[in-house]
Amino acid sequence: MRKTAYALAALAGAAMLVTPMVASASTSSASATSASATQILSFRGMNLTIPSSWGVYRDGDRVKVITGACGKPSAGYFTPKCDAFWLFGPKVIKYGHEGFSAYTPERPFYPASDVQRCPFNGKHGQVLGKATVAGLRQVGPGHKAHYRSWFGRCVKYGNGEQTATFDQREWFLPKSKILVVDVWNTPGLAGTLKRATWS
Template structure:
């Protein structure tokens, strides 16, 4: 079976809504395709996942999503994000530089909408899992799981919960953020390949 590579083009300031799959020969019946991250790993992802890029961000939509080219805090959009160095400069709470030791990825100064319900705000607590996870062979990412609560804006009554998982590669300055417990994502990252 012939492997195909995703060829992604980023246009300055514009979001590309389609991904071109390139390769020699006839089309493969494979249920997966490849997503190459700039300066980082290549991920083998399900073909059903849709990839959108803007600046140094990649949004991989894995399920229902009304606005796949929306911003990071776009509610009701199942998937995960890959953030690059430029985004990480203002990726901490209060638009500080992102550092997993100081807190989660949260580029805001106010309460952002809950991932599943825009009528609720979300609050992230102290990390409940801290360690390292492999992203491909020989590349360890800082790994954190942050508990999230979806609360009412008027009196902060908790209505639901979620977790925010983060894999951070400091050398490559890449961060993967998942608020949807994306099935199979941990395995996709563990099986990533790197250029020699």
């Protein structure tokens, strides 16, 4: 079973404190109160137009975007039962592989050294396998990301019985030093990244 760390220990210590990020809203006055209202999320020059209902939490070189139910919005990476995706910058990427070596798209983002919890059920562990999809993806004009989708399994700690599966999707922009990680198959995220703008 793959080993992984419980938190980004080299970067965040034992607990991660996050504060809500103020994102600039991008809505017309007619639709300001509608469910289709949007906001602009900016990170390292990349600007994403996301629903205003999504919660955005920034902690230095990390941004957590909560897209649905989340038991612990301020908790760190690997926290189960939190519909969210992450944006990471160079400080996190530097320690993004198992054992805290530097991230590259050849291996999944797994900044840990022990077995981590399943995204859906904290009583089970997770195992990441091979990439099922690999290639380049457009992230706004003039920017291409190394894209990978890694096959993940949730397994019981005692006997390794599989209880669920998931895909860990990653978009890595080496020049911009941005990594986007999503284990919840967030609807519309691929299109949102494709329509990104840059400043």
